[in-house]
Amino acid sequence: MVDPLTLNSHNLRLFCLCYFPDSQIALQPDVLWQYDRRTVARLFLALISGRTLPTSAAHGKREQLLAWLPDRLAELDSLDFLPTAVLHDVYMHCSYADLTEKHRIKRSLNDLIRRSLLAGDFKDIAVGDNRGQTATDAPEVQGPPKKPVLLVVLEWFTSQHSVYRTHSRALAALRGRFTVHAVGLTSAVDTVSRQVFDVFHEVDTASALQEAWAIAGKLRPDVVLYAGIGMFPFTIYLSNLRLAPLQLVGLGHGASTFCGQINGFVIEEDLVGEESCFSETVIRVPADAMPFVPPADVRRVPVTRTPFLTRQQAQWREPLPVRVAVCASVMKINPNFLATLAEIERRSRVAVRFCFYMGFAQGLTLDYLR
The missing domain is CATH 1.25.40 (Serine Threonine Protein Phosphatase 5, Tetratricopeptide repeat)
Incomplete structure (x- = not known):
């Protein structure tokens, strides 16, 4: 019962x-x-x-x-x-x-x-971090040493996406020290974002896990860097396989992975917060190590607005509310946040109106939120 x-x-x-x-x-x-x-x-x-x-x-x-x-x-x-x-x-x-x-x-x-x-059909390609191996473990190097291979695993990385804006310059700079390969869904990158890497490998959505795993098997990368883990199924699955001795994740999705195959979380020092929130070793980089870039092909048009006091005087019969724009994806709207806004409105000595501009609020979802 x-x-x-x-x-x-x-x-x-x-x-x-x-x-x-x-x-x-x-x-x-x-x-x-x-x-x-x-x-x-x-x-x-x-x-x-x-x-x-x-x-x-x-x-x-x-x-x-x-x-x-x-x-x-x-x-x-x-x-x-x-x-x-x-x-x-x-x-x-x-x-x-x-x-x-x-x-x-x-x-x-x-x-x-x-x-x-x-x-099933998968296995680890590499063992864990083996940087402590002795010199006799490595084959004799003939000629100048080659750059180590870095494989970047991408989720959304079009030139309009926030991850491109936050990561592209830092990833491009890695080409000075590494041969940088990247793997990502065909639909999740564009012509501009592909240019960040030495080599880009596109994979199909239906077979992304199998293709990415096979690519890593051929490349045998020294380091795997996930720009973020969590937005796509194949990156979550792939992160649970050992593809390289050293596997890192970045701030593409700003939360720890709690994955035993991820060694470190690369994050700017001013964004760390509490290290206890991370399951990985926190790798702090300088605050300006990942400079942002503006979205590609965006034309900024300056907005001309009538000052608030001028608009208030034109409508003197009743006070205009102070309008506060709330810009957030729908995932970030929760009852505690809404209750906080309601309390602000209740306590405010002037009229306040919260205007929501929400990502992913479409169709029935928009009606539901209204």
């Missing part, structure tokens, strides 16, 4: 199909897990993966499951039955929870992914 419903093997899947983040029926994961853990695991991952969870009910379910589910994932032995198409959303969107241990689910997912990969 799950109050106020009676569940059994015949209606459990119907319940899971109808249950959604804003459902007012209390979520009882311990009870549901006893029925059919495979079906229930799919439901729980779907609930965590949601991009838009602005209500207390939806946000609370994610908090509850992020605390409960990580230990239970160890009881599963395969990825085959899980909603793999949204696992990267679970990986990404847990960052927007409030729970202190919100990233713990990444460790559980990584363990499950690695076990599944090694049980």
